[in-house]
């Protein structure tokens with residue numbers, strides 16, 4: 001169901017009166033969504049759905065802020081401690097540990113383990129520990145009520161903590177704080193911990209978005225089924241915000257006081273719709289329309305409302321219904337507080353400065369360097385289209401073919417070929433080119449050459465039979481040597497980033513998973529053995545979570561899927577572009593040559609360069625053009641003439 005496509009069709013028809021053009025706009029946007037591998041994060045989507053669409057755009061498409069939340073382990077100390085404490089509690093038979101002294105003990109154990117791993121920002125902070133005890137106690141206290149309201153039994157629910165899920169049907173990607181699920185009966189409670197006393201609509205939108213991901217994980221396929229699972233009374237998937245104060249558990253009406261149920265019912269319905277709409281809208285903003293569809297951006301130009309002299313691409317306009325502030329005036333909610341402070345509303349949006357910079361100026365007024373930086377943003381997105389293609393392929397392949405069958409294909413030496421516009425095809429082990437791999441193809445439109453170019457990527461896949469956590473923090477996986485292997489082992493190369501998926505859902509992207517690096521592959525006692533490492537601190541937390549899952553489910557694991565993937569650095573690169581663009585705007589004294597895009601003279605930019613060096617880590621090199629200087633400044637992996 002493409003909400004955005006239908007919206008754009010209506011918009012173009014109303015604006016131009018051309019029904020054919022309107023239908024073409026709808027088909028173009030559907031085609032674009034079918035082909036893209038981008039997905040926005042739930043955090044951005046929920047901000048856009050319930051707070052301000054400009055805010056979401058700034059974070060997701062421009063790179064403002066530090067959205068480290070796309071990986072688990074992103075959160076505050078409270079979130080980390082609670083995540084680990086819940087898993088430890090369940091591993092020790094939580095039904096018998098409901099006294100407050102016992103809860104304190106689990107919080108303390110989780111705290112100490114995280115402290116030992118140097119994963120807490122403020123270790124030994126008593127307020128943090130007390131808050132964790134309060135929140136965990138509230139969860140335990142309210143759990144019987146929550147289970148009853150979805151028809152689940154206390155002794156059949158299993159915890160899932162901070163797992164990153166991705167879904168290309170709803171265009172959502174994110175890591176719910178905690179899910180308590182009964183997979184057999186397809187029931188779940190989706191919990192968001194909120195540390196503040198108050199919560200906002202975007203907090204509610206966030207837990208609704210996570211509930212959508214969980215419903216998809218449980219196998220509710222169509223959007224109508226997902227909606228009924230969440231909004232139904234009783235629900236099958238219950239979104240819950242748990243905070244230190246308050247008797248009730250928003251947002252589902254079933255857990256709210258009788259006299260406010262109607263209000264919550266309509267809020268939930270509205271947010272469910274807006275989350276899906278904003279997710280599609282942000283996805284479109286992250287794509288390169290011409291490159292993916294071959295349809296020119298100029299084809300759907302319509303006059304901007306209230307500014308008939310300015311034409312904009314209808315496909316990228318913020319859909320009606322999504323809330324947005326006024327970047328020019330920044331007065332009134334959501335830019336400023338609803339209540340007045342000393343006679344005037346108080347500014348409340350933390351992105352106000354960035355917002356004024358990007359959206360608070362006359363449309364069309366851009367310096368040369370800004371044009372270049374915008375085009376570099378598209379370059380980042382284009383590269384990520386290719387890097388993320390393997391995720392899109394995993395989504396479609398596991399949606400189209402049975403999971404058990406696919407495991408058999410890979411373990412018998414076969415592979416899967418997938419063209420983005422067609423159904424996946426299974427290749428037998430006889431076809432050596434495709435062995436133990438996923439091969440993905442897509443055609444993209446080259447604007448300079450004016451022709452379609454074929455792009456093909458191949459990713460090695462492996463299936464493990466055992467996964468073991470060793471004391472020293474090492475993760476080890478094993479599998480039998482396969483009959484077809486002979487002297488040549490079809491393993492994932494050392495040094496590669498991999499997605500490790502437990503395949504406990506139909507899609508590996510909706511299963512318990514983690515990212516790691518293959519440090520070493522060896523042959524021991526007739527088995528292929530993988531040694532995994534985690535390249536950064538964020539993933540270290542994921543490793544601790546995985547250790548707890550392995551303690552609980554290690555013996556029942558049958559097939560663990562390994563896929564060679566690319567690391568997604570989109571946000572780091574976009575952040576660098578944002579920093580540079582705003583930094584350069586501040587430097588009104590930039591030499592004309594730097595603004596002009598002509599060949600640069602190092603002497604002329606010496607002073608500016610020193611500042612760039614210190615702010616963005618640029619090294620002394622010759623920069624033959626402004627574009628290359630800016631490319632160099634954002635880091636990235638592109639080729640530089642001087643490299």
Ligand code: SF4
Pocket residue numbers: 052053054055058324325326327330334335336349350351352355356
């Ligand atoms: S300043 Fe206002 S318009 Fe800009 S992002 Fe914040 S809330 Fe939105």
